[in-house]
Amino acid sequence: MYGYKYILFGIILSSSIICAQFSKKGIFTFGAITGNDVPKLWSKYQSSISYIPTISFKKNVSNQSLLDFEWSYQLQGNYSGDSLYKTIQKPYRFWTRYSSEKLEARLGLQKIIFGPTQILRPLSWFDSFDIKNPTNETNGVEALRLKWFSSNNNTFWSWLIKNDLDTISYGGRYEFLSPLGEVGLTIHSDPKNSYQIIGQTDIPIDKAHNRMAIDYRYDGIIGFWNESTLIQSKTLIESKKTQVILSTFGADYTLPILNGVLIMAETMYASNKNNDQNKIKYYSAFMASLPISITHSTMYVSQLDWAEEKTYHYLRWSSTFNNYSLNCIFSLNPKRNQYKVSENMLPKSIAGFGTNIQFMFIYHH
Numbered sequence: 023m024y025g026y027k028y029i030l031f032g033i034i035l036s037s038s039i040i041c042a043q044f045s046k047k048g049i050f051t052f053g054a055i056t057g058n059d060v061p062k063l064w065s066k067y068q069s070s071i072s073y074i075p076t077i078s079f080k081k082n083v084s085n086q087s088l089l090d091f092e093w094s095y096q097l098q099g100n101y102s103g104d105s106l107y108k109t110i111q112k113p114y115r116f117w118t119r120y121s122s123e124k125l126e127a128r129l130g131l132q133k134i135i136f137g138p139t140q141i142l143r144p145l146s147w148f149d150s151f152d153i154k155n156p157t158n159e160t161n162g163v164e165a166l167r168l169k170w171f172s173s174n175n176n177t178f179w180s181w182l183i184k185n186d187l188d189t190i191s192y193g194g195r196y197e198f199l200s201p202l203g204e205v206g207l208t209i210h211s212d213p214k215n216s217y218q219i220i221g222q223t224d225i226p227i228d229k230a231h232n233r234m235a236i237d238y239r240y241d242g243i244i245g246f247w248n249e250s251t252l253i254q255s256k257t258l259i260e261s262k263k264t265q266v267i268l269s270t271f272g273a274d275y276t277l278p279i280l281n282g283v284l285i286m287a288e289t290m291y292a293s294n295k296n297n298d299q300n301k302i303k304y305y306s307a308f309m310a311s312l313p314i315s316i317t318h319s320t321m322y323v324s325q326l327d328w329a330e331e332k333t334y335h336y337l338r339w340s341s342t343f344n345n346y347s348l349n350c351i352f353s354l355n356p357k358r359n360q361y362k363v364s365e366n367m368l369p370k371s372i373a374g375f376g377t378n379i380q381f382m383f384i385y386h387h
Contacts, residue, residue: 048075050385051157059357059376061365065103068372072098074114074159087122100371107370115162126169131162134181136195136206138239138247141307141325142290144268145235145249146221147210148183153309154323154336156349156382175199189214193233203240209233220253220266225294227264229255245274267293281313304328317341332356345387351380 051072060066076094083089098110117130137145140153151160165183172178179195193210210233217228235251250269257263272288286309294301305328311321323336335354340347357376358365372378 043080044077045080046075046077048073048387049157050387051382053380053382055372055378055380057372057376057378060372061358061368061370064370065105066372068100068102070098070100072096072110076115083120087120089118089120091118092116102370124171126171127167129166131164132167133160133162134165134167134183135160136179136197136208137235137237137249138204139237139249139270139272139288140286141309141323142270142272142288142305143222143249144251144270144290145208145237147233150222152222154338156338156340156347157384185212185214187214187216203238206235206237208235208237220268223268223292225266225292227253227255227266229257229264231255231264243275247272262297263295265293265295267291281315284311285309302329317343332360346383346385349380349382349384351378351382353378353380 049072052069054067054069056067058066074094074096076092078090078092080088080090093116094114096110096112096114099106100108113131115131115133117128117132119126119128121127134148135146135151137143139145143151148163148165149160151158163183165181167179167181170178175198177197179197181193183191183193185191191210191212191214193208195206195208197204197206199205211231212233213230215228215230217226219226231253233251233253235249237247237249239245239247248269248271251267253264253266253268255262255264268290270288270290272286274284274286277283277285288307290305292303292305294303306326308324309322311319313319319340319342321336321338321340323334325334326332333354334356337352339350341349353373354377355374358368361368368375373380
């Protein structure tokens with residue numbers, strides 16, 4: 023896929039660089055963490071350094087149409103003590119886009135994200151967004167995505183996505199707005215017969231499958247939303263068919279206290295039927311956030327896995343200035359020995375296990 027993208031981007035850049043608007047930016051992140059549940063033979067101090075430079079071009083094709091391009095690259099090193107144990111060097115975004123009043127077409131490595139849920143996200147099909155991550159970074163996918171705005175109340179999506187096995191999955195989405203709320207209908211078909219994890223759950227599927235979803239959001243005195251998905255393998259043998267149902271209900275409300283305390287709660291039902299076995303789990307999440315001032319804010323997130331009886335607590339204080347932010351994070355998580363797998367199978371990161379204290383510096387230029 024990269025071969026024809028290079029050719030395409032070369033043609034676009036060579037034809038657009040004259041009189042085009044050029045911009046560059048970047049995000050530098052430094053993080054340090056310590057905790058009380060450290061992998062054997064590893065340091066109790068871990069850190070990471072990341073830099074994502076971005077360049078973009080933009081050119082007006084006409085009064086109502088625009089051609090733009092974006093490229094960014096992720097460089098990251100993860101350290102245990104003073105030892106480098108992991109590096110990341112890969113494209114982060116690499117796309118070109120044509121947009122007009124009614125149409126948007128984007129080709130390349132890009133972010134595709136939709137759905138109203140905040141934490142327990144059945145529609146996290148193509149992204150890795152985590153509300154607890156101060157950088158708001160998310161993985162991208164190699165895709166051709168089209169959006170057609172038929173009216174102020176109706177939007178149609180369609181996409182072709184290339185995966186790591188060079189197979190093409192495809193799907194679409196319809197969104198419409200009414201006085202009763204916003205509704206989305208989504209379908210996706212994946213022909214890949216290989217192991218993959220569905221979204222940000224721990225539910226695997228190893229067969230070609232179809233995905234269908236409906237989501238709804240209403241904003242009134244309180245905000246209310248639902249995301250529900252059905253994922254079903256394409257095999258004709260009933261006993262070997264995989265069927266996954268994920269459904270999240272959520273609501274939020276701003277309490278008139280101080281500068282306004284936003285509280286939010288979500289609950290997810292997860293059913294995984296595979297080889298005549300049906301595993302059902304329930305998850306819940308609660309979030310409260312408070313802006314202290316223009317500069318300072320705090321956020322608390324609590325998550326509960328009812329079946330495994332595991333709880334996760336996260337508290338963050340953020341101070342945001344013109345070009346940078348400082349984030350102090352405290353988290354309380356299950357320890358490694360509470361998981362029903364060998365410790366060697368668990369990530370070596372301190373984050374997510376036991377009690378953690380973390381500091382993160384984020385600089386934008």
